[in-house]
Amino acid sequence: MAAALRRRSLAYFLLAPGTLWLVVFFVIPLYFMAKLSLDTEIPGTLHYRFVWEWSNYKEALELYDTQFVRSFIYAGIATLLCLLIAYPLAYVIAFKAGRWRNLMLFAVVAPFFTTYLVRTLAWETILSDESPVTEFLHAIGLAPGGHILATGFAVIAGITYNFLPFMVLPLYASLERIDVRVLEASKDLYASAASTFWKVTLPLSLPGVVAGTLLTFIPAVGDYVNAQFLGGVNNRMIGNVIQSLYLTQSDYPAAAALSFVLMAVIMIVVFVYIRFAGSEALMGQEAA
Amino acid sequence: MRTRARQPGRRAARSVAAAVAALAVAVGLAACANGIEGPVEATGAKVELENKASGTLVISNWPLYIDKKTVPNFEKATGINVEYHEDINSNEEFFNKMQPQLSAGESGGRSIFVLADYMVAKMIKLGYLQELDKEALPEVEANLSQSLRHPPFDPERNYSVPWQSGMTGIIVNKELAPEVHSICDLFNPKYKGKVDFLNEVREAVPLVMKCEGVDTEKATEADWMRAIEKIQSAAAEGQIRRFTGNDYAQDLTNGNAVAVMGWSGDAVQLQADNPNLEWRMPTEGCMLWSEDMIIPVGAPNPTAAEAFMNYVYKPEVQANITEYVNYVSPVEGVQEILVKREPELGNNHLIFPSASFTKNCSPTPTLEGEEEKNVIKAFDEVLNG
Numbered sequence: 001m002a003a004a005l006r007r008r009s010l011a012y013f014l015l016a017p018g019t020l021w022l023v024v025f026f027v028i029p030l031y032f033m034a035k036l037s038l039d040t041e042i043p044g045t046l047h048y049r050f051v052w053e054w055s056n057y058k059e060a061l062e063l064y065d066t067q068f069v070r071s072f073i074y075a076g077i078a079t080l081l082c083l084l085i086a087y088p089l090a091y092v093i094a095f096k097a098g099r100w101r102n103l104m105l106f107a108v109v110a111p112f113f114t115t116y117l118v119r120t121l122a123w124e125t126i127l128s129d130e131s132p133v134t135e136f137l138h139a140i141g142l143a144p145g146g147h148i149l150a151t152g153f154a155v156i157a158g159i160t161y162n163f164l165p166f167m168v169l170p171l172y173a174s175l176e177r178i179d180v181r182v183l184e185a186s187k188d189l190y191a192s193a194a195s196t197f198w199k200v201t202l203p204l205s206l207p208g209v210v211a212g213t214l215l216t217f218i219p220a221v222g223d224y225v226n227a228q229f230l231g232g233v234n235n236r237m238i239g240n241v242i243q244s245l246y247l248t249q250s251d252y253p254a255a256a257a258l259s260f261v262l263m264a265v266i267m268i269v270v271f272v273y274i275r276f277a278g279s280e281a282l283m284g285q286e287a288a
Numbered sequence: 289m290r291t292r293a294r295q296p297g298r299r300a301a302r303s304v305a306a307a308v309a310a311l312a313v314a315v316g317l318a319a320c321a322n323g324i325e326g327p328v329e330a331t332g333a334k335v336e337l338e339n340k341a342s343g344t345l346v347i348s349n350w351p352l353y354i355d356k357k358t359v360p361n362f363e364k365a366t367g368i369n370v371e372y373h374e375d376i377n378s379n380e381e382f383f384n385k386m387q388p389q390l391s392a393g394e395s396g397g398r399s400i401f402v403l404a405d406y407m408v409a410k411m412i413k414l415g416y417l418q419e420l421d422k423e424a425l426p427e428v429e430a431n432l433s434q435s436l437r438h439p440p441f442d443p444e445r446n447y448s449v450p451w452q453s454g455m456t457g458i459i460v461n462k463e464l465a466p467e468v469h470s471i472c473d474l475f476n477p478k479y480k481g482k483v484d485f486l487n488e489v490r491e492a493v494p495l496v497m498k499c500e501g502v503d504t505e506k507a508t509e510a511d512w513m514r515a516i517e518k519i520q521s522a523a524a525e526g527q528i529r530r531f532t533g534n535d536y537a538q539d540l541t542n543g544n545a546v547a548v549m550g551w552s553g554d555a556v557q558l559q560a561d562n563p564n565l566e567w568r569m570p571t572e573g574c575m576l577w578s579e580d581m582i583i584p585v586g587a588p589n590p591t592a593a594e595a596f597m598n599y600v601y602k603p604e605v606q607a608n609i610t611e612y613v614n615y616v617s618p619v620e621g622v623q624e625i626l627v628k629r630e631p632e633l634g635n636n637h638l639i640f641p642s643a644s645f646t647k648n649c650s651p652t653p654t655l656e657g658e659e660e661k662n663v664i665k666a667f668d669e670v671l672n673g
Binding site: 044045046047063064066067124125128129130131146147149150231232233234235236240241244245246247248249250 | 378380381383384385387391413414480481523524526528529530531538542543544657664665668669670671672673
């Protein structure tokens with residue numbers, strides 16, 4: 001009894017740092033942001049007053065609906081590309097790499113040793129108009145607009161590159177966990193390699209797919225660095241808009257309102273996705 | 289037994305909850321005091337001088353906007369310890385980061401900011417600046433360029449001392465865009481996707497107004513909006529590649545852009561690396577601007593701040609700065625020194641423009657009130673595509 005009781009209070013103590021952190025750096029700022037999003041400016045003073053100004057939401061959405069939709073499209077395409085690139089890669093690392101496995105994993109993570117900003121700036125050089133890469137893409141007819149940098153293509157390419165490890169690692173983790181004997185059983189029962197993959201490997205790796213897509217998609221929607229450096233005039237995302245509302249226009253209420261709508265829409269998308277993909281896929285087969 | 293067994297756990301939970309609540313209150317108080325919300329405090333302090341400048345002086349300026357010798361020399365000459373931060377990258381961003389503190393009467397420990405004219409105008413109106421005591425600024429009184437003595441936003445220079453000035457015009461790659469001589473030429477479809485515009489509303493839009501033949505000093509809100517529409521359609525057609533700050537330099541050197549709106553001082557440095565790049569005075573004229581040293585409210589050690597302002601207005605000190613930054617110096621007597629020391633710079637008309645060279649140029653307009661809000665909003669919509 002005493003042991004159970006000690007275990008219980010221990011659980012609370014273990015939870016305390018995380019809870020504190022969340023409350024102080026998430027819940028409280030969120031409350032102030034919510035309040036700010038309903039403020040109105042006292043004219044000419046840059047001071048704000050709380051008046052339940054719901055029109056902040058309406059106006060911000062009317063003005064910036066294009067960038068809003070664009071963010072979800074860019075992030076969606078990038079997530080899909082990440083999945084298509086990462087799955088075969090993770091598969092090879094998990095099943096075929098042998099003694100190269102650790103080296104390959106290291107290669108996936110290695111770019112993280114340089115900062116996000118520097119990696120994105122490197123792409124600015126890679127995709128610049130007179131670079132060999134751009135010239136090659138021109139030659140094979142993949143650059144119809146004349147230039148690649150400062151287009152949506154470049155922004156999506158940048159996001160895909162930057163978030164790829166977030167897709168590879170969870171996929172690898174779930175593939176690596178698969179019991180090889182299950183695959184052998186499938187083979188023993190005369191399943192072809194293809195049907196083993198579709199009926200055994202893929203379903204067992206779904207938790208990785210769900211975790212990877214969420215880890216990629218959610219930050220990608222709010223990303224503004226790639227659009228800032230790799231985008232042109234018609235490729236700005238909602239993150240850029242929020243940044244400019246805060247830092248250029250001093251329109252704090254509109255920025256707060258947009259941030260809230262973004263958060264809400266992402267939560268809805270994620271909720272629907274998890275319902276669709278099945279929460280057991282997210283939690284792993286133990287929950288099934 | 290069961291109820292008793294639960295109690296310690298509850299007690300633990302309660303102490304966690306209490307700690308969370310205490311922190312929440314603390315953070316809440318801090319957030320309320322941040323000044324974005326709440327009543328407006330009237331300020332409007334004046335610098336009170338001490339006998340002798342000493343102690344520590346914290347300066348915020350733009351990157352690469354001073355030579356390497358001036359600060360150490362000033363420290364040696366005065367015994368003041370300078371913390372020089374290059375943490376200003378954009379007028380608006382810096383202002384918006386500092387604003388909550390400024391409105392609470394604090395300067396974040398800094399004693400000098402260097403910001404553009406229009407931002408200084410705005411801060412004077414908001415009561416965020418200290419009035420200068422000219423007693424301690426004899427060198428400024430003596431050497432400040434005549435043309436900068438009575439700007440409309442601070443007619444007697446009671447709040448601001450110019451740091452550097454410059455011209456906004458066009459920078460072209462002579463080889464790839466030989467025919468670009470005017471702002472209107474930037475709209476030539478021949479250079480589609482190879483043109484960058486500045487993301488500064490008060491420079492980009494008036495330059496386009498000049499192309500439209502509008503007198504920027506008498507421009508109405510409708511004139512602003514028409515110019516913004518022109519920029520918007522050029523952006524939508526893909527004529528304008530992107531809107532930039534200093535980063536147009538990268539587009540020019542990588543060959544991504546062949547003609548851009550750009551600043552005179554940058555061009556001097558760019559040209560040294562790539563002789564094909566050249567700053568051109570647009571046939572319609574350029575925009576003239578200054579960035580000013582100011583002392584924000586609540587700034588510690590204003591005596592040292594004024595000592596620094598005074599120090600950089602000595603022509604021989606200013607010559608070192610001009611030699612390094614290549615912008616137009618607000619200090620008279622610098623050209624004479626540089627002509628002797630480094631004739632190539634001393635005779636450069638981008639650093640020492642003659643009155644006839646800048647005859648069609650206009651000062652950067654300071655927008656106000658509702659008009660400012662509407663114009664910035666419309667331009668930001670274009671920037672955000």
